Amino acid sequence: MTFAARLSRLPRPVDRDRAEDIESRLGGLDRTLVELVAGTAGASPFLHELAVREADWLMDTLAGDPETAREGVLAETRDAPDETLDHALRRAKGRIALLTALADLGGVWSLEEVTKTLTDFADLATSRALTAAVAAEVRRGKLPGQGPDDVATGGGLVAIAMGKMGAGELNYSSDIDLICLFDETRFDPADYADARASFVRAVRRMTKTLSERTADGYVFRTDLRLRPDASVTPVALSMEAAERYYESFGRTWERAAYIKARAAAGDIAAGERFLKTLTPFVWRRHLDFAAIQDAHDMRLRIRDHKGLTRPVSHLGHDVKLGQGGIREIEFFTQTRQIIAGGRDPELRSPRTVEGLALLAKKGWIGEGDARQLTEDYRALRELEHRLQMVADQQTQTLPATEEDFARIAALSGVEAAEYSREIEERFHRVSCLTEPFFVPGAPKESAAEDQPELSENSESIVQRWKSYPALRSKRAVEIFDRMRPALIRRLCEARSVDEAVLHFDGFLSGLPAGVQVFSLFEANPQLLDLVVDIVDTAPALGQYLSRNSGVFDAVIGGGFFSDWPGCAALTADLTRELDSQPDYEARLDRARLWQKEWQFRIGVHHLRGLISAAEAGRDYADLAEATLSALWPVVVANFAEKHGQPPGGGATVLGMGSLGAGRLNAGSDLDLIVIYDGQGVEASEGRRPLATRAYYARLTQALVTAVSAPTAEGRLYEVDMRLRPSGRQGPVATGFESFREYQTNEAWTWEHLALTRARRVAGDAALGDRVEAFRRELLARDRDRESTLKDVRDMRRRLAEARPASHALDVKAGAGRLQDIELFAEAGTLLAGRPVRRINAQIAAAAPALGLAAEDAAILDEIYETLWQVQAAARLMSSGPLRAEDAGASAADFLVRQSGQGSLEALMTTLDDMAGEAAALIDKGLGESDLPD
Helix, strand or coil: CCCCHHCCCCCCCHHHHHHHHHHCCCCCCCHHHHHHHHHHHHHHHHHHHHHHHHHHHHHHHCCCHHHHHHHHHHHHHCCCCHHHHHHHHHHHHHHHHHHHHHHHHCCCHHHHHHHHHHHHHHHHHHHHHHHHHHHHHHHHHCCCCCCCHHHHHHHEEEEEECCHHHCCCCCCCCCEEEEEEEEEHCHHHHHHHHHHHHHHHHHHHHHHHHCEEEEEECCCCCEEECCCCCCCCCCCCEHHHHHHHHHHCCCCHHHHHCCCCCCEECHHHHHHHHHHHHHHCCCCCCCCCCHHHHHHHHHHCCCCCCCHCCCCCCCCCCCCCCCCHHHHHHHHHHHHHHHHHCCCHCCCCHHHHHHHHHHHHCCCCCCHHHHHHHHHHHHHHHHHHHHHHCCCCCCEECCCCHHHHHHHHHCCCHHHHHHHHHHHHHHHHHHHHHHHHHHHCCCCCCCCCCCCCCCCCHHHHHCCHHHHHHHHHHHHHHHHHHHHHHHHHHCCCCCCHHHHHHHHHHHHCCCCHHHHHHHHHCCHHHHHHHHHHHHHHCCCHHHHHHHHHHHHHHCCCCCCCCCCCHHHHHHHHHHHHCCCCCCHHHHHHHHHHHHHHHHHHHHHHHHHHCHHHHHHHHHHHHHHHHHHHHHHHHHHHHHHHHEEEECCCCCCEEEEEHHHHHHCCCCCCCEEEEEEEECCCCCCCCCCCCCCCHHHHHHHHHHHHHHCCEEEEEECCCCCCCCCCHHHCCEEEEEHHHHHHHHHCCCCCHHHHHHCCCCCEEEEEHHHHHHHHHHHHHHHHCCCCHHHHHHHHHHHHHHHCCCCCCCCCCCCCCCCCCHHHHHHHHHHHHHHCCCCCCCCHHHHHHHHHHCCHHHHHHHHHHHHHHHHHHHHHHHHCCCCCCCCCHCHHHHHHHHHHCCCCCCCHHHHHHHHHHHHHHHHHHHHHHCCCCCCC
């Protein structure tokens, strides 16, 4: 579509002489196009000069479409010989400046099309200037090992575009920010110094080509000061030196700058590899709320340095750096991206408008705020362009007089009074939307004397907080002091204030550092409420939080309170996470971080009453299965690197006990058995082959180590393999045929009882199906009822004597409690020959097999569920036995809510009554009545 057909607005001339001058040179053009150029030239001396100089080119350009004109200018620039490059670049820059100004002022191109055109030309100009400079070094023989064929890739030199050029958002009269690096791996170490000196000369020559003002003008003012330690480093650095700098000394502002970084010219492939190495530096794995304070401090330094503390106005205000300006929106967007982009790569857009849309999509900012900031950003960027079009100056400052402001309004095609109101409204609105994000600690609390008073004991605890490691830095103390009033008020809302303070003290004392966590609390007050609730109700979970504060990321990162995804989705998610890690150790650490976040989520959901104890038990089991399922192939692959692929048909991992039954609690360990099928193969094939039996034994040990060994990120689970054939005396991995033979002819009754809850949780699925088929066949066989019951009664007695119930809240051990009911259910399932695993289903199967009426089975099932509710709650709140006298007020309330009882005392009475009733039913079913209490 032609230029004229797409016009939607027209600038107004301020200087009639300039307008009439250009009108006289454009005879024959469509009248609206003449008005566009005349209005532009009559409001901008710079554009008038360009239009006069390029009148003939302009006549042809305006008769067609702007895209064709743009591609023509770029094509001529690409084809220009090096000998005339300086002139060609300057002529092309003038034409691009004129074309984009007319397309912008006439509403033909959007802001994004304008900035992309300017950026595309900057990329091309930089590329031509860089390769021409490198070609000169190659011709002189000054660049070791590089010939004419290497010029296209800059001989290993790359220009990294930063800022708006890197984002594809270059403004109308912008400097271009470049960091010039070279790939040192292309050179022999002996040639390194000569290569660096050659590249330094090339960069200086490139900069001169772009920046030097001649009779033809200039191309781009070029700024190289964003490079590492610019005051002491050369203009061209090796990538290895730059990487070392960022790893050791990189600051938050440099991380923010690299959000927009892009390899723009020269050795693009090497540049992209370098940027990829900086990913861990720019995008931290944990949510980085400390970046908010860094960004705010930077904003204040800029304002103070530039003297930009004056209130907003349409006169003299800085559109970019002033209050409510463009930089506020960019900082707001980039800081949010830095906070969350490490966990969510989708948020890593270098473009501001796109970044706002993604942040809204992910729930980090409101949809309405994102739309409003986007509208204001576009309007302020267009205003910035108008300021720069007047005289081709890199300025963002509004005119100081009404007369000069009227010129800017005329370029925009609106009345000055209307434009001034609109601009001031935008500044105020942007400030109101962004300032609270950067200053979350602005005084909101009442004065100190209005704060709730603490008891003498609690006050003494609070006074010692500043001696803790989390408060050893000045910055941590500053942030904590700002959030302290809200914290004290929240603690004073607890049922027992002294207990709440003591429990929070346990959390705070365990924090190794405080800046990140306190920044997170300050930016998310609702999270502080959650933490106080957790540490007050479940001190053990609070202590876990203090050692693993990274799990807070899951709460803030979105989706924390969504529905449970299920085992398959969890397995797929962890598999993707592990695949993204560079090595085995990193995968083990990542598995631990991932598992902790999900474990924490289950605990919080249970604590907050979002899920029942039964649902929590299922979720913990899903999580354990997903962890094993995703980790097993990683362990196998790592083991196979040294010893070869698993010989024969591979191995399968069986979950036993509570894992097999699909119900774990917050502190459960994992009962596992590994079964392999060697298929007659004697040994593996690898660098260090192993006999088949030894291979699978050591592979199993590798799995146990991967799961239970402490790494820098802790451990996953404790692993118990005592349920394997022959218990502690048996091999840690069992061949399938040996397993069949043992279970058929040698196994004790207790081992068959254990098989009632066995199921595959990881490893080879086909072998798992064969094991399951055998399990069903074995359970379905006829067995001697009296002999089985005798063995079960003996086993029950040994358990009762070894660990009787120690106190009222000990619901696991003792007659009529969890372990006793589970044994009864397994025995009945075995005698019934049923393959069911879950305890509820086993109780239902056991009842007819052991002569219990259906209503008795229902009572036993109800008792089991109540006991499980108490057990699940107790293990969430305490890593050890939870006694009534040790349970705080909040913990007692949680136990009471879980069980539906009126008080803790009533609960303990009910538990004893239920255990007695369950024991009587079990005695009846097993045919005994003399079990020890």
